[in-house]
Amino acid sequence: MFVKSGKCALLILVHLYIVLSLKPIDGLRILGIFPQTFRSHFTMNERLMRGLAARGHRVDVYSHYPLKEPMENYTDHSIRTLNITTYLNNLHYERMLEWLGIVDMSLVLSQLGNPVCELMEQPVLKKLIDDPPSDPPYDVVITQPYTASCYLAFGRRLNIPLVTVETLSSTDWTYASMGNPRNLAIVPSVYGGQASPMTFVERLKNFFMTYYVEYGYYYFVRNQNALVKKYFGEDYPPVSELMKDVDLMLINYNHMLNGIKPLTPAIVPVGGLHIAEANNKLSERTQKFLDQSESGFVYFSFGSMVRIETFPKPMLEMFYNAFRKIAPTRVLWKIVKPEELPTGLPDNVLTETWLPQMEVLKHKNIRAFITHGGLMGTMEAIYNAVPMIGFPLFSDQYMNVDLYKRKGVAIKLEWSNITRESFEFALFEVLNNPLYKKEAKKLSLSFRDVPMSPMDTAAYWIEFVARNGKKSLRSPLVDMPWWQASLLDVYAAFLVVTIVALYTVKVIVRLLIILVTKVKSYFNKTKRD
Secondary structure (H helix, E strand, O other): OHHHHHHHHHHHHHHHHHHHHOOOOOOOEEEEEOOOOOHHHHHHHHHHHHHHHHOOOEEEEEEOOOOOOOEOOEEEEEOOOOHHHOOOOOEOHHHHHHHOOOOOHHHHHHHHOHHHHHHHHOHHHHHHHHOOOEOOEOOEEEEOOOOOHHHHHHHHHHOOOEEEEEOOOOOOOHHHHOOOOOOOOOOOOOOOOOOOOOOHHHHHHHHHHHHHHHHHHHHHHHHHHHHHHHHHOOOOOOHHHHHHHOOEEEEOOOHHHHOOOOOOOOEEEOOOOOOOOOOOOOOHHHHHHHHOOOOOEEEEOOOOOEOHHHOOHHHHHHHHHHHHHOOOOEEEEEOOOHHHOOOOOOOOEEEEOOOOHHHHHOOOOEEEEEEOOOHHHHHHHHHOOOOEEEOOOOOOHHHHHHHHHHOOOEEEOOHHHOOHHHHHHHHHHHHHOHHHHHHHHHHHHHHHOOOOOHHHHHHHHHHHHHHHOOOOOOOHHHHOOHHHHOOHHHHHHHHHHHHHHHHHHHHHHHHHHHHHHHHHHHHHHHHHO
16 A cells, blocks of 8 residues: 555656646747748748747747737748749649659759748848847747758857757758767668668668768758858858757657657657647538538648649549549549639539648548648648548658558559559549558557647757757767767777787787797607707
């Protein structure tokens, strides 16, 4: 009885300690700079900053997407320009093909990196650099650099803890700069197209792809050095050094979804941070369409960039024919300009120019999600236990879809060899095989099974670095030369010792042979005499 009481008291004390330790520190002033133009990615950043504001912190947010309604403690500073937002719902089929499966870091950085750095030419950002607030000053700066690492200079400019947000499960080039150990046998490249566990051929491909992307990034990101010096000053170091200034990195990663991998304490998983209880209502027309889908419905969306209506007519008609065959099951299709679709849209299909995705995915009648495999959308699908058909197009989407395929919750289709038969098979398979839904439910439960919500986790560690200062979570590997981090000096020492030992043994053996030979010769001579 006494033991049980002792255990109970101990549990209460531990619980009390955790609750007290999670209490936020008062009145942080937080700067958020989110220069990337991807609307879906900003969802995670907005969710983070809104959560911090709700906790009583004062946040200033520089982005392309101001809040639709004002929020206490949340101040918007728009950096939106006409030319930089042309990707939003404007990626035509021909341009999509140019980017299909591409991992050319020169192209990626020239298109999505350097132009984003040049946004610092805007007066609102110039003023922030030249004359940052001082009453009170900022306590923490949070940014999502992705391919625009030039923004990491704000941490050094303000001399405060620097936090970055990765809307992907991670990027290949951030591991080294964070001093994070990695094992390429189990940690796949984000751009490699395959998930773990990997075959020998896949591990071979993963090895080359990881270092190709990493060194490609470090090589071409040097073009941003001049922009850093232009906007911050000639005394600023190269971008490769600024990347080492990151004190905390929040990654959109969950080990039950994305696999097991080693992480330094400075890299904190907050997978699903962007997921919130839906608060955007469906239109009356859409709500009625879904509610009356007695045989269920399929949701079809390629995110906020790709314009499906610009696809070739034969491909669109392939979709039409497949959708007719699954009637009375309905299809909700996100199309930016429905008027550009070919005529003959099936009666069981409804198109909408915009949809609150979480409201759609949590609807009781949903049966499947046709997606391009973006991490944000697929996480929302898993959260709501929705099976998927994946058409990966860019970046990490190949790995994401491959991962969900291996977990039994998705069917993967490739643009290079898609046919009417393969698409119809995938559609009928995911709708009629109960195993996909069963596995999706299991994975959803695992995804949700975390000790703290992603928002609470993110807030705790941001407040932690604010309390404990810069470099409080810094890995010693950050400051080590690569040859020390790889233990090459230790291996070299072992090699030298081994060589010396072998040489010593060789000398001793040779001396013994000479000695034995001389002794033998002496006795032979004595015997003859």
